[in-house]
Amino acid sequence: MSEKPVCHRCGYMGPEDALYCAHCGRALVPLGIRLTRSINLILSNLSPFHIGFLGLVISVAISAFAAHLVVMELSFPLSLVPLALVIGCGYAYLGWQWNELLTNRSRLVRILLVYVCIGLCLGAVWLVDRRLLSLLSDRSHMVVYEIPGVYRESSSTIRHMSVESGILLPYGLVVMAYCVMIAIAGFLVHRASKRQSK
């Protein structure tokens, strides 16, 4: 049995599972624990269909974000390498030992965790790219970034860009196809390594 939480503001003693003080409304448990509890509560009510649907929605969002970075934001072609690695590793890990995750909830937690990490790492790639741009260029020195449909010259202060209209969707599709390929490759590698170890 856990102890009854005591409010630090007014001294009111709540029931064991209380998250907030019934007297003054102050939070009784730290934010992290409250978040975990509410996430677990939401996830335990989801069916496999909803899990799959949520995964699809997030994967489209991640693809759109990656395509946006590739077409609109990145300044160095070299930044495409960490971007591809982040997405590739994320999706390869997604299916890693999937069958050993016994509950749908742990699978969903894995999906969400992987997507959040991919999103954060893509953000980090973007920040590093920007930082490099401001470090390596000044007004007089423009960095040129060129991929099919996109031509961009940028310095720390100026940016000239020409983007073919409608290019964002094809790049989004390329990223999604790449994700699927990596996920399948990760699955095959995992199967092969499992067979080897038997």
Ligand SMILES: [Zn+2]
């Ligand atoms: Zn209180």
